[in-house]
Amino acid sequence: MSWTIFFTAIISSMLINNIVLLRFLGVCPFLGVSKKTESAMGMSLAVIFVMVIASFVTYVLYYFILEPLSITYISTIAFILIIASLVQLVEMFLKKYGKKLYRSLGIYLPLITTNCAILGVVELNIGSGFATEFGILNGLFVAMSTALGAGLGFALVLFAFSSIRERLDQAPLPLAWKGVPVALVTAGIMALAFIGLGGIV
């Protein structure tokens, strides 16, 4: 088992299949919290954190509980409950043991439950069948690398986009284009740029 598989998983989910621009997951927080670079960074940290833990827990749940009992059809309900309680747990844990981290991530954590990027990445991990391709244990690490890459891709795009948006606010635009419409067109142009990264791996 070589490290290149994990590295490839991170790069491909970060740049080639960027979750925001090419898979359209997490567009709501992408438009919502990208007005300031600082809040964009807080949100992306929270997303990376929860995404990696969630993909670990759901992977274990799916392959060690749901599949042996052959009740995989309830996976969606199970996953969303896991994510919701996980977010709650992380919030409580940080409140008690990580005051500093809590102060910077606190307000973003409750928003994450309904962030479709988390459930999306979890479903994609299960759907792409890493367990049959790499074996159950290695599949777990590939799934977690994919989640890490997806979170990093989210952070990268959010950071770049918030920087662009801070300047767009100063730009003399027609009133109808201000805010979300011009942000969407900008995102479209960024998506075009990301399509160009398709051949890296």
Add this chain to the structure above:
Amino acid sequence: MNDVSKLQDFTKGIIKENPVFVALLGMCPALAVTSTVETAIGMGILVVFVLTLSNVIISLVRKLIPDEVRIPAYIVIIATFVTIVRMLTQAYAPALYESLGIFIPLIVVNCIILGRATSFASKNNVGRSFLDGAGMALGFTLALFTIGFIREFFGTGGISYGVYLPLATEGKLLNITSPLFNIGILTGPAGGFIILGILLATFKQFDLNKQAKLKALKKAEALSKAAQNKTLGGLA
């Protein structure tokens, strides 16, 4: 009076409070599944089903659920309907199931559904919640259809049918082979963002024009009133 408000419950979601174009909710599916008209309509049908039924059930049990566990309870109800819809799609429209992919389970976290559950169904009776859910979901479908139509028509020069939805025939409407209607990026990811941005700006411009007109009308009215008062005062 009662009938009028009932009708408003239904119609407000379609245009005036359209979930995508006005409230900016449910952007992820609005961008992701609208590369063809058929997938857009397919998604719309699924959301009509889930949103209407979840609104009805949540409205039925709204007095039984304690306030502290409201959101988790709603999510479980919504997730149940999404699972039902997922299985039905897999059985009866496998091509649609394949092409919508993870966006079927992601209906669970669609902000429109949870938003209507918390802001409407948890406060109103079953009939009104049903109408509200159906109206909002139809507004969502209309928005998806609009985006999908523009993207597919200008991207491929026609609207194909029977590929994803289980229709009796298969074919293509409006087959135009002109480079003007063959803009490749529109069917790709970038096209979704750009078309939605342009549409939002267009609707905002309409809104601004309407507001300006109303303002001008009010001003003219006030002026004419003032003038009338003046002449009346002069006569006295």
